[in-house]
Amino acid sequence: xxxxxxxxxxxxxxxxxxxxxxxxxxxxxxxxxxxxxxxxxxxxxxxxxxxxxxxxxxxxxxxxxxxxxxxxxxxxxxxxxxxxxxxxxxxxxxxxxxxxxxxxxxxxxxxxxxxxxxxxxxxxxxxxxxxxxxxxxxxxxxxxxxxxxxxxxxxxxxxxxxxxxxxxxxxxxxxxxxxxxxxxxxxxxxxxxxxxxxxxxxxxxxxxxxxxxxxxxxxxxxxxxxxxxxxxxxxxxxxxxxxxxxxxxxxxxxxxxxxxxxxxxxxxxxxxxxxxxxxxxxxxxxxxxxxxxxxxxxxxxxxxxxxxxxxxxxxxxxxxxxxxxxxxxxxxxxxxxxxxxxxxxxxxxxxxxxxxxxxxxxxxxxxxxxxxxxxxxxxxx
Amino acid sequence: xxxxxxxxxxxxxxxxxxxxxxxxxxxxxxxxxxxxxxxxxxxxxxxxxxxxxxxxxxxxxxxxxxxxxxxxxxxxxxxxxxxxxxxxxxxxxxxxxxxxxxxxxxxxxxxxxxxxxxxxxxxxxxxxxxxxxxxxxxxxxxxxxxxxxxxxx
Amino acid sequence: xxxxxxxxxxxxxxxxxxxxxxxxxxxxxxxxxxxxxxxxxxxxxxxxxxxxxxxxxxxxxxxxxxxxxxxxxxxxxxxxxxxxxxxxxxxxxxxxxxxxxxxxxxxxxxxxxxxxxxxxxxxxxxxxxxxxxxxxxxxxxxxxxxxxxxxxxxxxxxxxxxxxxxxxxxxxxxxxxxxxxxxxxxxxxxxxxxxxxxxxxxxxxxxxxxxxxxxxxxxxxxxxxxxxxxxxxxxxxxxxxxxxxxxxxxxxxxxxxxxxxxxxxxxxxxxxxxxxxxxxxxxxx
Ligand SMILES: Cc1cc2nc3c(=O)[nH]c(=O)nc-3n(C[C@H](O)[C@H](O)[C@H](O)COP(=O)(O)OP(=O)(O)OC[C@H]3O[C@@H](n4cnc5c(N)ncnc54)[C@H](O)[C@@H]3O)c2cc1C
Ligand code: SF4
Ligand code: SF4
Ligand code: FES
Numbered sequence: 001x002x003x004x005x006x007x008x009x010x011x012x013x014x015x016x017x018x019x020x021x022x023x024x025x026x027x028x029x030x031x032x033x034x035x036x037x038x039x040x041x042x043x044x045x046x047x048x049x050x051x052x053x054x055x056x057x058x059x060x061x062x063x064x065x066x067x068x069x070x071x072x073x074x075x076x077x078x079x080x081x082x083x084x085x086x087x088x089x090x091x092x093x094x095x096x097x098x099x100x101x102x103x104x105x106x107x108x109x110x111x112x113x114x115x116x117x118x119x120x121x122x123x124x125x126x127x128x129x130x131x132x133x134x135x136x137x138x139x140x141x142x143x144x145x146x147x148x149x150x151x152x153x154x155x156x157x158x159x160x161x162x163x164x165x166x167x168x169x170x171x172x173x174x175x176x177x178x179x180x181x182x183x184x185x186x187x188x189x190x191x192x193x194x195x196x197x198x199x200x201x202x203x204x205x206x207x208x209x210x211x212x213x214x215x216x217x218x219x220x221x222x223x224x225x226x227x228x229x230x231x232x233x234x235x236x237x238x239x240x241x242x243x244x245x246x247x248x249x250x251x252x253x254x255x256x257x258x259x260x261x262x263x264x265x266x267x268x269x270x271x272x273x274x275x276x277x278x279x280x281x282x283x284x285x286x287x288x289x290x291x292x293x294x295x296x297x298x299x300x301x302x303x304x305x306x307x308x309x310x311x312x313x314x315x316x317x318x319x320x321x322x323x324x325x326x327x328x329x330x331x332x333x334x335x336x337x338x339x340x341x342x343x344x345x346x347x348x349x350x351x352x353x354x355x356x357x358x359x360x361x362x363x364x365x366x367x368x369x370x371x372x373x374x375x376x377x378x379x380x381x
Numbered sequence: 382x383x384x385x386x387x388x389x390x391x392x393x394x395x396x397x398x399x400x401x402x403x404x405x406x407x408x409x410x411x412x413x414x415x416x417x418x419x420x421x422x423x424x425x426x427x428x429x430x431x432x433x434x435x436x437x438x439x440x441x442x443x444x445x446x447x448x449x450x451x452x453x454x455x456x457x458x459x460x461x462x463x464x465x466x467x468x469x470x471x472x473x474x475x476x477x478x479x480x481x482x483x484x485x486x487x488x489x490x491x492x493x494x495x496x497x498x499x500x501x502x503x504x505x506x507x508x509x510x511x512x513x514x515x516x517x518x519x520x521x522x523x524x525x526x527x528x529x530x531x532x533x534x
Numbered sequence: 535x536x537x538x539x540x541x542x543x544x545x546x547x548x549x550x551x552x553x554x555x556x557x558x559x560x561x562x563x564x565x566x567x568x569x570x571x572x573x574x575x576x577x578x579x580x581x582x583x584x585x586x587x588x589x590x591x592x593x594x595x596x597x598x599x600x601x602x603x604x605x606x607x608x609x610x611x612x613x614x615x616x617x618x619x620x621x622x623x624x625x626x627x628x629x630x631x632x633x634x635x636x637x638x639x640x641x642x643x644x645x646x647x648x649x650x651x652x653x654x655x656x657x658x659x660x661x662x663x664x665x666x667x668x669x670x671x672x673x674x675x676x677x678x679x680x681x682x683x684x685x686x687x688x689x690x691x692x693x694x695x696x697x698x699x700x701x702x703x704x705x706x707x708x709x710x711x712x713x714x715x716x717x718x719x720x721x722x723x724x725x726x727x728x729x730x731x732x733x734x735x736x737x738x739x740x741x742x743x744x745x746x747x748x749x750x751x752x753x754x755x756x757x758x759x760x761x762x763x764x765x766x767x768x769x770x771x772x773x774x775x776x777x778x779x780x781x782x783x784x785x786x787x788x789x790x791x792x793x794x795x796x797x798x799x800x801x802x803x804x805x806x807x808x809x810x811x812x813x814x815x816x817x818x819x
Contacts, residue, residue: 094636096593133787138800142549251819277787281596281597281783285594296550299788452722453728455729517733524730528718529660529751530660530695530755
């Protein structure tokens with residue numbers, strides 16, 4: 001039994017090797033074009049050693065940390081969403097047959113099992129949100145389910161959150177809570193090492209294959225310290241205790257239109273959000289018109305066609321679309337799925353070209369709601 | 382033969398008005414019959430009358446040189462028809478044609494106006510009812526204007 | 535090898551892959567509306583409840599939500615009444631006998647007319663909205679004795695746009711259903727009612743506190759009808775409306791049909807007015 005263990009750098013490489021040995025494609029963070037992205041990795045050299053990120057509204061930049069940390073940055077550009085839920089995938093291919101007929105060949109992806117290394121707690125929480133949305137209700141996204149089956153997750157405690165992070169407010173981090181096979185906390189002081197904790201029998205199994213090294217009370221204290229410091233350094237805060245009612249009550253607020261004056265409806269926020277799941281379907285025909293592929297592609301509630309009815313659009317104004325996005329994320333999601341649709345990763349803030357900040361806009365809406373509530377209160381006396 | 386007061390008493394439009402009021406109103410009214418196809422009134426003509434349809438069907442029509450005649454509204458048992466007697470210049474704006482054999486109570490608009498002027502309480506009671514029906518007709522006209530089931534634009 | 539991760543999502547049949555159905559009959563109802571009868575090719579008939587819809591796929595063109603309009607006790611052939619309003623519906627109404635279309639579903643909530651048993655049942659239809667109500671009417675007609683008064687108020691654009699005239703006659707003559715038809719515009723030879731369907735609500739013969747109302751048509755027609763029903767004293771939770779929104783999956787997965795907390799393809803399309811009223815009042819929600 002190896003519920004907890006200490007891995008040194010060699011041990012971490014051993015973990016990657018063991019995963020590959022078990023047939024997993026190992027995906028982890030790596031630096032590409034000045035950003036951290038999730039990609040296939042095979043050695044520790046692929047990881048962003050000594051790299052940190054600066055994130056703020058409309059701002060993303062990598063910098064040198066001046067240490068050897070492998071996980072010393074916050075949310076990568078994309079979460080693991082595209083791994084299981086690709087931006088474009090074929091659903092089926094139709095072939096025209098004789099006499100106006102056609103045949104349907106479902107696309108059957110045969111994904112090899114994936115191991116995710118270094119998954120942030122926010123993205124881990126997002127994965128569980130996606131599992132609920134896409135597989136826990138009446139009808140199941142069969143391709144997502146197939147890709148998700150047999151996933152192995154090595155999550156990591158966020159030690160150095162960015163200015164846009166607020167997972168602590170959302171209860172999703174910085175320490176991985178559930179749903180991982182192994183969770184790592186990177187410890188840099190005195191010796192570069194990782195506190196590894198198994199979260200599943202398979203995780204335990206795998207840890208048992210690695211050279212054993214006992215966990216001391218110093219190690220656990222150091223890990224707790226990492227969590228404490230990270231929580232204290234969270235760049236942003238979001239209050240959620242009055243959801244969903246607060247946002248429902250603000251449906252007519254003029255503030256939505258005020259945001260719309262800045263919002264470009266570019267869809268960036270929904271594309272980088274790890275929980276957004278909206279899609280549309282497109283037909284791709286070959287030149288002869290005899291073969292027709294149905295593709296499911298990511299869509300966004302910020303696009304006009306999203307709500308099309310004939311030549312009209314239910315949400316014609318950008319304000320209505322921004323309201324849909326925020327109200328769905330933070331309020332309706334709770335009614336629909338029993339959790340918030342936001343995990344506090346901060347990506348929508350970082351990648352907004354207009355630097356619109358969901359935490360600030362919600363604060364502004366709440367302030368407006370309290371003013372109206374206060375006004376009504378005054379009238380009664 | 383039932384008296385006009387009785388007829389008014391039983392109609393949804395006048396129901397609830399006290400009998401003395403109904404008797405006063407009945408003083409301005411007489412019964413009328415229109416054979417199918419007969420006009421109750423025509424656009425542009427002086428509007429002196431107001432009708433309560435007892436039995437039958439009246440079509441409110443508009444004739445337009447390019448679209449021909451179209452029916453805008455139909456009036457059925459218990460409905461009232463005709464507002465132009467209320468508003469200057471007291472001229473009909475549409476045609477009303479009996480689309481089936483129709484019996485009605487016909488009111489003299491000038492007589493009604495006189496009674497309303499002389500007795501504001503009566504006038505108010507009548508105008509409340511008239512404005513309710515006018516409101517419903519206006520709503521209906523607006524809804525029709527939407528062309529709800531028309532080609533999606 | 536099984537990894538005990540977050541959850542083990544069940545692997546199952548893909549709801550996004552249609553079943554091929556062959557067009558066995560195509561009936562021109564009006565100059566822009568066609569009823570297609572479809573038979574499954576090598577699979578079971580599609581069992582449905584009145585008010586449910588399917589996603590109909592026209593090869594190489596696309597897929598749209600269309601209500602099933604046939605008899606729920608006889609799902610084979612599967613019937614849809616489709617109005618030609620755009621790309622996909624045009625391809626569907628043009629499908630000839632023998633052609634194949636893709637069918638997914640059935641999806642969504644139904645009318646559940648049975649909840650009105652023992653009382654009065656009122657159905658108000660506008661335009662193509664009579665098609666989604668037809669299965670409910672057929673069901674009610676076959677169990678007519680279980681209801682008190684059954685009333686259908688139907689508004690069409692013009693006499694030429696009236697759907698299912700044979701049904702209307704049969705329901706009125708043989709099934710003790712009180713049928714009132716009105717049109718928004720008519721030529722002088724039309725001997726029926728003229729005026730919006732909402733004007734029929736005021737005097738229709740039903741007892742408001744004992745009435746279940748099923749309303750289907752353009753959204754504006756439904757909200758005006760709901761208002762008129764409120765005026766007569768029908769409780770909002772006893773009125774059911776069938777909602778239309780853009781739908782890409784029908785399965786609660788694509789997000790398009792959301793109306794605040796509702797996925798109208800799963801939680802709807804039929805929902806009680808008590809739940810819809812606060813949402814329909816907000817512009818562009
Ligand atoms: C639950 C439900 C049941 C329906 N039942 C019927 C029916 O029984 N008969 C019938 O004729 N029509 C029905 N409709 C409407 C039908 O889905 C639309 O007419 C159709 O989607 C139009 O597609 P198009 O490509 O022909 O038109 P286009 O105008 O080219 O469509 C453009 C886009 O808007 C969407 N769209 C346009 N109109 C509607 C609409 N009214 N509702 C939803 N999406 C729309 C299309 O799906 C497409 O994505 C129903 C709609 C819903 C939601
Ligand atoms: S809404 Fe923004 S902060 Fe919340 S999960 Fe999505 S991208 Fe992250
Ligand atoms: S916020 Fe918009 S794009 Fe994201 S899941 Fe909700 S409706 Fe879809
Ligand atoms: S139509 Fe896709 S979620 Fe409802």
